[in-house]
Amino acid sequence: MSAPTPPLVEAHGIVKRYGPTVALADGRLTVRAGESHALVGRNGAGKSTLVQVLTGLQAADAGTLTFDGEPAPPLGHREAWRAKVACVYQKSTVIPELTVAENLFLNRQPHARRGFFSWKKLDAEARELLDTWDVRVDPGAPTADLKVEDRQMVEIARALSGGARFIVLDEPTAQLDNREIERLFARMRALQDSGVTFLFISHHLQEVYEVCQTVTVLRDARWITTAPVAELPRPALVEAMAGEAVAEQAAAAAEAVVEQAAEEAVEPVVLEVAALTSDTYEDVDLTVRRGEVVGLAGSSGSGKIALAESLAGLHTPTSGTARLDGRVLPFGDVSAALAAGVGCVPRDRHEQGLVTGMSIGDNSTLSVLGRLGRRGFIGTESRRRFARELIERLDIHAEGPDQAVSDLSGGNAQKVVMARALASDPRLLVLINPTAGVDVKSKESLLRRVDSARDDGTAVLVVSDELDDLRRCDRVLVLFHGRVVAEHAAGWADHSLIASIEGVSSDVNP
Known part of the structure; x- marks a missing residue:
């Protein structure tokens, strides 16, 4: 009887410290060949640190990492690492001024006889590589002219050309619309059929259920669970990310805000936003009253930061209005916003x-x-x-x-x-x-200033990835792919807010 095939990638007991900070206390990951494996967790859970170890950018302080049952290469052996794993980051690493072909073979351009560079050979090898992996872009096109999804596929093809069959996709859908996301998933499935394995990192849990077979959860720098996606209901996944006792802590922390809101009379509206739209958010309506603290939550691609920066005068929306004390709020001018x-x-x-x-x-x-x-x-x-x-x-x-x-x-x-x-x-x-x-x-001192601003009658908009920052809010609006999809009153439970941020309902099974 033959021995079982070892996992394509296996990390066990990974520890990484930066001075007194423990970035990863117990990182674990087992990825089988040919699957799409999701890695999820809240900000600070340890995902980025684990990816840095998996891709050879950082050495673990403790633990083991193997590829196909063999120890990972030495940290300085970059060619050996490129042959095993590659990462396509949320922020593109292609050089926009170069063509697709030049990006595909950057620093390893093909040469003709006598060592002379050959443009003809570069174009031919680029076309062959793109055809092999069914990436339908012109090798002579400037990379700057490509759509985001096509730039991602060029990066995947570049990684595959180095021999790697294990690709880490770090928030690949953050800058894509729904149609582009579907096309990316279709390409992922086709590549899986060709023997490519993916580690898929996303804040959008519904995407995990759409494209992944297995999911690993990290929380507080530790491995929590690994399970088949089909056997892990969404409420259980959210609970694994949030922790069991956090909801009670959230309710206690927000109790004072709830009691204060119940006692106060309805204050006049200070900020009124109507149908505000830009490239990163769409048709946003919101109000903030005098002495009210409103939170904006969402993943990195939700549009929450761009929305807040627009109200502060840093950007100009394409349509919609915002009024402050009944007067039109100027966009695209920080000094004018300050004066307003x-x-x-x-x-x-x-x-x-x-x-x-x-x-x-x-x-x-x-x-x-x-x-x-x-x-x-x-x-x-x-x-x-x-x-x-x-x-x-x-x-x-x-x-x-x-x-x-x-x-x-x-x-x-x-x-x-x-x-x-x-x-x-x-x-x-x-x-x-x-x-x-x-x-x-x-942190506590800064958050007390939020309380003081509320007491002074200031309208406050808090945009944060930290749940502790949002607990001070009278209510929290959640953005998902640029749209407001949920509103949570003070006293929300962590698992409910996280479910909204991730784009799932915590009480609906997949």
């Missing part, structure tokens, strides 16, 4: 939130320079005095307003960004991932 009464904490404090060469005082008062002087002249002492008040108000741990903002910890730097957003006494406060990358104490 919008304060914003942007999604990236390093790129969008701080001028690192300036002091705390300079950064925190950028939005109110007109108040601190006359005819373009700004009094140094008046700016320092105003900045000191903000430092005290936000509990920023610093030597004073003249300290360079680049010297601050991540939590205190984020408080400076929050201070500037609050300095203008906004009517609408837009917070995008307001506690990302900060310590626990700073």
Whole structure:
């Protein structure tokens, strides 16, 4: 009797630490040849770290990884890794200025006799490769001209040309519409029939049930379960991702918000959005009342961040309207949005939130320079005095307003960004991932500012991937593929919100 065939890929007991942070405490994965295997979990569950280990970008601190029963290659042996596994990331890695053929054979172009480069041979080998895997694009076309789905197929073909038959697809549907997603799935099934194996990473659980045979769940940096998709009902999958006791914690954390909402009278509408549409969201209607905190939740491709950035003046929608206190809110102009009464904490404090060469005082008062002087002249002492008040108000741990903002910890730097957003006494406060990358104490301090803004009568819009940020909200709207698909009142259970974010109903079987 012959021995059973080993798994195509098997990872067991994978541990990865970055200093004191444990990014992966117990990573496990067993993938059989020819299947599409889903890897799911909330943000921070350890998916990206496990993929980095699987693709040879990082070495595990502990654990084992095998391909076809053989140990993984040494970390520096890139050719050996390319022959075993490849990853197609959500953000394309093709070079748009090059043609399809040039991208397919980048750094390994075919040569004719005597070592001279051959365009004719490049075109012929590119056509042969594309035909072999039924990728219907012109090898001479500039990659920049291709649709997103075709760029993905070029990346898959490039990976297969190196010998790999195990392809990791990292959020491949995030930028695709429904028709393009169906075409991608059809191509995946055809490639599976040709012997290709996929690891499919997605925040959209209904896609797991459509295209995958097996699913592995990670939670809190640990393996939770691996099961055939057909035998795992959706409520059980959501529960595995969310944890069993989290719903009770969510209810307790939001109890104060529920009680407060029940006692308060209905306040006037401050923000009114009607049929707002762009390339990433569609036909969005929402309102935020005076003293109300509304959350926006959704996966990375849901459109939630683009929607919030539009309201803060960073983008211009293609249609629809937004009114602040009854007046039309200007789009595509941050200064005009600020003047209209919008304060914003942007999604990236390093790129969008701080001028690192300036002091705390300079950064925190950028939005109110007109108040601190006359005819373009700004009094140094008046700016320092105003900045000191903000430092005290936000509990920023610093030597004073003249300290360079680049010297601050991540939590205190984020408080400076929050201070500037609050300095203008906004009517609408837009917070995008307001506690990302900060310590626990700073996170709680920042969230208390949300409570203070509510008490002051400010309308607040919170966009976040963190459930703790959303617990402070009076209600949470969920976007899925650019549309508002659900609304959850304060006191929601984690599994219900996660089910909406993933595009499934937690009480419906597949």
